[in-house]
Amino acid sequence: MMSKVTMRLNGKTVSADVEDRTLLVHFIRETQGLTGTHVGCDTSQCGACVVHVDGKAVKSCTMLAAQADGSDVLTVEGLANGDELHPVQAAFRENHGLQCGFCTPGMIMTAVDMIERHGAKLDEKTIRHELEGNICRCTGYHNIVKAIKAASDQMAGMKTATE
Amino acid sequence: MYETTYHRAGSVADAASMMASAEDGKYLGGGQTLLPTMKQRLAAPTDLIDLAKIVDLHGISEAGGAVVIGAATTHAEVASSAVINSKLPGLATLAGGIGDPAVRHKGTIGGSIANNDPAADYPSALVALGATVKTNKRELAAEDFFTGMFETALEDDEIVTSVSFPVPAKSAYSKYPNPASRYAMAGVFVAKGADDSVKVAVTGAGQDGVFRVGEMESALSSNWSPEAVAGISVSSDNLLSDIHGSAAYRANLVTVMAKRAVAAAG
Amino acid sequence: MGVQGIGARALRKEDKRFITGKGRYTDDMVLPRMTYAAFVRSPHAHAKIKGIDASAALAMPGVEAVLTGEQLVGDGIGNLICGWMIHSKDGSPMNMGAWRALEPETVRFVGQAVAVVIADTQGQARDAADAVVVDYEELPAVVDMSAAMAPGAPQLHPEAPGNVIYDWEIGDEAATNAAFDSAAHVTRLDITNNRLVPNPMEPRAALADYDTAEEHYTLYTTSQNPHVARLVLSAFYNVAPEHKLRVIAPDVGGGFGSKIFIYPEEIVALWASKRVGRPVKWVSDRTEAFLTDAHGRDHKTEAELALDANNKITGFRVKTVANLGAYMSLFSSSVPTYLYATLLSGQYDIPNIHCNVKTVYTNTTPVDAYRGAGRPEATFLVERIIETAAREVGMSPAEFRRKNFIQAFPHQTPVIMCYDAGDYNATLDAALKAIDYDGFPARKSEAASRGKLRGLGLSCYIEACGIAPSAAVGSLGAGVGLWESAEVRVNPVGTIEVLTGSHSHGQGHETTFAQLISERFGVDTDAVSIVHGDTDKVQFGMGTYGSRSGAVGMSAIVKALDKVEAKAKKIAAHLMEASEGDIQIEGGELKVAGTDKKLSFTEVALAAYTAHNLPEGMEPGLKEGAFYDPSNFTFPAGTYACEVEVDPDTGKTEIVNFVAADDFGKVINPMIVEGQVHGGLTQGIGQALLENAAYDENGQLVTASYMDYAMPRADDVPSYNLLTTETICPGNPLGMKGCGEAGAIGSPPAVINAITDAIGNNHLSMPATAEKVWLAAQPGLSQAAE
Structure with missing residues (x-):
């Protein structure tokens, strides 16, 4: 069965006829050609595929494209503001929070969601717990945790400054 | 995943009639268990009837000494609900510990209990709290609802609409x-x-x-x-x-x- | 970025593409008319194939072809090979069974490919693969390595009677036995080194494209060593001649050894692309990765350590059985022999060592190199038995180690290796200080007051990396040389491209290698590009594994830089009418010493290419290549100290402090080195506490997904406390030793030594799951957790 799926993807309305069994991650990667979102497992555990749907982090490998019809979807490609990196992206680089880069988009999207939910309250223990659904084999998590903490502190500072 | 046909239901009645006309349909809650099972080709429903957008299935309310949670309420919503944190703190802890943050944004209480995975968290809360499961057909005590590993009293076309928890001490x-x-x-x-x-x-x-x-x-x-x-x-x-x-x-x-x-x- | 030389914590040049979603991995590649491959895999661990019926599959929508092993063999595609010849102690060569990319006759592990479906979409290919009917006659299977050697066991390969691949030994048996005969104390330990699945986060993938007009193949694939892949695909698998095959390993999402090898899927993708006349893409799913990526470790060992009356070690006797799975993977034979037994001396002065290794076939996934490869097995064995011996003789584990450390270098061990440099007291002291060794008893009693069992464990590891001197490994059976190549191209405008045979799949070569050039010529790292991973762009090179990219790969770059520098100086001297010996390179300029005469690096480069005014007889251009063949292995070493708290109610272990004191020689980018250690430590802790590839008695892998294979997550591990000490490696121009594997090598024994210290029971196997620790911590139980 083919159906037309329409969504806002990184701020742009996109539409395509796809098989109903098409996963959101395949819609993003193959139909729309945005390959930053990755597939690292078959059991919804590794988190390489995390994107935001209607403002919330979800695993795009565990959602049909059809379920996202009419939704607002944000991927790692839509995070930076032009050439200006999102603070979480910048923090991953500054803290060496990535090595091979494969889990990185999912980590970053999870981190952005985490910081949005917890604000400036993030401590190491919370960060580690919140990363339960994202697996990295390269970094040992040490610098990912550091990066998220740094971004969280910085974003809290930015918020205070604008208040 | 095998081919399937996706339907988005607008109401409970709508969903039931979609199920009636499906050859081998399945209701789709948040899909956090069903979709992985389908990806592994361990389930092959001809039709998926998505309940997530049915407005009546959402929400958390408190009345008459009970907290009622709509079946399509996500784990994240339960975990962060002020009512649940104050009246049913054990349930908030439980919901906040299911899967991971992304899974909690999609997974629903109705989907979880209808699947009755022996390792799922919710069944313990429903039984211990003496909850009542409401469906589009009837009301069932939690202990009558869960009948065995991956088995419930639900009929094939029956839809969990809400779960009512008496507020405990x-x-x-x-x-x-x-x-x-x-x-x-x-x-x-x-x-x-x-x-x-x-x-x-x-x-x-x-x-x-x-x-x-x-x-x-x-x-x-x-x-x-x-x-x-x-x-x-x-x-x-x-x-x-x-x-x-x-x-x-x-x-x-x-x-x-x-x-x-x-x-x-x- | 500016000038960032050796020792700078330069941020990574490659990061921008990864953090913005612009990385380019194999699965991201799309070609016109591309098809998808789905493999039909054996559900049985051991079975005869009586027939394959593809008729239903062929009739399904979008299906281009269903190809089988019979066709593959018919087209002359060669068998998979093992590239390191090991001889048994009786002199006979290893017994290698035939391994075909698609098996036409007998499957020997669950997941082995027997056919492939090529279709327009991935969904169609998988639907059709399900519809291929294979008629199997099941055969009895054997998964346990001891059972495989028992009389009457199911036999896997006619070439290997009794399922034994080789029965190999190293060291002086008689002298070692004599040491035991006169020993004052003998410590005995049986050790299992658990089977692991490497699990780089990017699953393997291949995209093959055959150009009919040029009779030329292109393969995009997830490889750590694209040139080796091309060589093997060409020379042994007869896919195409080397000059008609281009292998591109673009961004690769981690390897850890598992992407060294050339697997059936890459061979089949290439072969199928010619067969169907369209590009063929295959992407592994995670379950396929569990079933088909080469596994790691899987040893069973009986070891004995002899001590004299002064607690000095006099002998070490080891008998190991290693499970190589159903087939011999590319470097499988070298892992439990020359990468393992040659490190059994550890950091210790042990006069007599003898080790016997038997390798066996079982109906399981093939086993090969995984981060550390042989050295983690050696280190776990040595550091567990050292700790055990110290406990038995009632000495402090730190002092027992110190008493037996090698103190002078070079040091020739009885098992081939000659350690060139090190200071083992320095790393031990640094680690003890950082973990506050002396304060441990107080922490232990404080933990006890909270109902927790606290323990401290040490591990003083050594590894041999920077592999390897070609003649030496050749004499030991290697089918290849293990040198590395580099080419440095200075462009007419002074920017520089470095073509390296090393391959970065997370290690940050684009940054570290650029720092080397920045240091040498004083140029901005942004003016340097590191080119790797494409056999059409880069000269033949050997790739990245065995912590060799620094010590070997960068040494090749240094050699090429020497040549570039020499030529640039000649040109500068000529242009400035000075003596060549007076030219100094500083801050991106070539200066005449003692004068104010100078030329920018760019001016010299341009002069080399305009060639209007070069020294008499000099060729134009500024581009030099070099091959570097190391003179010895390098020997990174260090001390890891792990402190744990065990919850006796559940058996759960929490690592409360982990100190790693490493001596990697010269460090180019400390930030990147620390990242390598963090990752290695987490993999080692994963092995110690969580990870295990478990088979049932029928040969089904019961841990074939993340639902059952416990990968370390962020909340399983602590933040680490890293220190470095430095002894310069005398064997290479930069003094580097390598850092990629140390964490995975050194950490497992530190963790197990800590837990056994906490619970007061030395019998505990890896992974030390909560249940095993809970059992072992029960009073009165000593063997329960084995």
Whole structure:
């Protein structure tokens, strides 16, 4: 069965006829050609595929494209503001929070969601717990945790400054 | 994943009629268990009927000494609800520990209980709190709803619409997660009802899914303290045994988690 | 970025593409008319194939072809090979069974490919693969390595009677036995080194494209060593001649050894692309990765350590059985022999060592190199038995180690290796200080007051990396040389491209290698590009594994830089009418010493290419290549100290402090080195506490997904406390030793030594799951957790 799926993807309305069994991650990667979102497992555990749907982090490998019809979807490609990196992206680089880069988009999207939910309250223990659904084999998590903490502190500072 | 046909239902009645015309349909809640199963080609429904956008299935409300949670309410919504955190803190803890943040944004209470995975968390809460499951056809007591591993009293076309939890005097949940899947190896929900009745329900450990521990309930009825359950162990005869934990180890975890849950409930 | 030389914590040049979603991995590649491959895999661990019926599959929508092993063999595609010849102690060559990319006759492990479906979409290919009917006659299977050697066991390969691949030994048996005969104390230990699945987060993938007009193949694939892949695909698998095959390993999402090897899927993708006349893409799913990526470790060992009356080690006797799975993977034979037994001396002065290794076939996934490869097995064995011996004789584990450390270098061990440099007291002291060794008893009693069992464990590891001197490994049976190549191209405008045979799949070569050039010529790292991973762009090179990219790969770059520098100086001297010996390179300029005469690096480069005014007889251009063949292995070493708290109620272990004191020689980018250690430590802790590839008795892998295979997550591990000490490696121009594997090598024994210290029971196998620790911590149980 083919159906037309329409969504806002990184701020742009996109539409395509796809098989109903098409996963959101395949819609993003193959139909729309945005390959930053990755597939690292078959059991919804590794988190390489995390994107935001209607403002919330979800695993795009565990959602049909059809379920996202009419939704607002944000991927790692839509995070930076032009050439200006999102603070979480910048923090991953500054803290060496990535090595091979494969889990990185999912980590970053999870981190952005985490910081949005917890604000400036993030401590190491919370960060580690919140990363339960994202697996990295390269970094040992040490610098990912550091990066998220740094971004969280910085974003809290930015918020205070604008208040 | 095998081919399938996706339908988005606008109302419960709409969903039921879609199911009636499907050859081998399945209701789709958050899809956090069903979709992985379909991806592994272990399930092949001809039709998926998505319940997530049905407005009537959403929301958390409190009335008449009970908290009612719509079936399409996500784990994240339950975990962060002010009402649940104040009236059913054990349930908030439980929902906040299901899967991971992304899974909690999609997974729903209705989907979880309809699947009745023996390692899922919710069944223990429903049983311990004496919840009532409401469907589009009837109301069922939690203990009548869960009938065995991956089995419930639901008919094929029946839809869980909400779950009603009587507000307890005390409640808490403690689980020991499987180190790989992070599902419960043993999860214990303890509740002391408004009428002082005590229930202890265990998930993750039993071969037939959730079960109650009568001996712990009696002990806690006369002495609500961690020490009251510390010496009580469940028989390992009907417990799961796999590479992650033998039945004997799970039996130990049930006691330890029960102790910790009682301590957390205060 | 500016000038960032050796020692700078330069941020990574490659990061921008990864953090913005612009990385380019194999699965991201799309070609016109691309098809998808789905493999039909054996559900049985051991079975005869009686027939394959593809008729239903062929009739399904979008299906281009269903190809089988019979066709593959018919087209002359060669068998998979093992590239390192090991001889048994009786002199006979290893017994290698035939391994075909698609098996036409007998399957020997669950997941082995027997056919492939090529279709327009991935969904169609998988649907059709399900519809291929294979008629199997099941055969008895054997998964346990001891059972495989028992009389009457199911036999896997006619070439290997009794399933034994080789029965190999190293060291002086008689002298070692004599040491035991006169020993004052003998410590015995049986050790299992658990089977692991490497699990780089990017699953393997291949995209093959055959150009009919040029009779030329292009393969995009997830490889750590694209040139080796091309060589093997060409020379042994007869896919195409080397000059008609281009292998591109673009961004690769981690390897850890598992992407060294050339697997059936890459071979089949290439072969199928010619067969169907369209590009063919295959992407592994995670379950396929569990079933088909080469596994790691899987040893069973009986070891004995002899001590004299002064607690000095006099002998070490080891008998190891290693499970190589159903087939011999590319470097499998070298892992439990020359990468393992040659490190059994550890950091210790042990006069007599003898080790016997038997390798066996079983009906399981093939086993090969995984981060550390042989050295983690050696280190676990040595550091567990050292700790055990110290406990038995009642000495402090730190002092027992110190007493037996090698103190002078070079040091020739009885097992081939000659350690060139090190200071083992320095790393031990640094680690003990950082973990506050002396304060441990107080922490232990404080933990006890909270109902927790606290323990401290040490591990003093050594590894041999920077592999390897070609003649030496050749004499030991290697089928290849293990040198590395580099080419440095200075462009007419002074920017620089470095073509390296090393391959970065997370290691940050684009940054570290650029720092080397920045240091040498004083140029901005942004003016340097590191080119790797494409056989059409880069000269033949050997790739990245065995912590060799620094010590070997960068040494090749240094050699090429020497040549570039020499030529640039000649040109500068000529242009400035100075003596060549007076030219100094500083801050991106070539200066005449003692004068104010200078030329920018760019001016010299341009002069080399305009060639209007070069020294008499000099060729134009500024581009030099070099091959570097190391003179010895390098020997990174260090001390890891792990402190744990065990919850006796559940058996759960929490690592409360982990100190790693490493001596990697010269460090180019400390930030990147620390990242390598963090990752290695987490993999080692994963092995110690969580990870295990478990088979049932029928040969089904019961841990074939993340639902059952426990990967370390962020909340399983602590933040680490890292220190470095430095002894310069005398064997290479930069003094580097390598850092990629140390964490995975050194950490497992530290963790197990800590837990056994906490629970007061030395019998504990990996992974030390909560259940095993809970059992072992029960009073009165000593063997329960084995």
